[in-house]
């Protein structure tokens with residue numbers, strides 16, 4: 001499973017990249033607002049750090065405007081993937097951008113039928129938002145399982161990018177299901193490295209190392 005980092009903060013992206021686990025990056029308007037930097041300069045800097053797909057979100061409301069915005073975003077760097085919002089206009093834009101060879105990531109996907117439409121439109125990635133479904137008492141990862149079942153049944157090429165990941169169990173379940181990608185916040189990536197028995201083991205080894213005779 002590929003790991004993308006879900007962040008527009010270049011410090012966070014550099015930190016995760018240094019761990020050797022970053023295959024790509026996803027951003028959105030909320031993440032950009034959090035760091036208070038413009039989209040273009042941020043995307044360019046991210047592309048200089050990570051050699052992999054970098055999602056930049058288009059925010060127009062019509063297919064025509066989404067396509068125009070998508071073309072501009074795609075010119076920023078060859079690794080840019082245009083994030084398109086789910087919906088009728090988003091599907092039209094996805095079809096048109098795909099026809100032009102521009103990669104797309106359909107965002108804000110909350111049902112298997114929406115994901116089915118994304119595959120039909122030729123999206124490169126589909127982003128089911130698992131945490132936000134959990135927030136409204138639905139099982140987000142169960143939706144991912146349904147999407148994977150449908151895609152495998154018909155051999156759709158659209159990659160399933162598990163988004164709105166909030167905890168290590170989301171990552172584990174995504175990997176067990178064979179999802180193509182999980183986009184993960186830095187805090188959760190760091191949690192993946194943790195285990196209390198690892199900490200206890202390190203403490204014990206360090207304590208015992210003090211007792212080992214050293215050369216004078």
Ligand code: G3P
Pocket residue numbers: 006026028129131132163164165166183
């Ligand atoms: O990848 C989408 C993600 O940024 C949304 O996450 O936690 O705001 O639902 P969240």
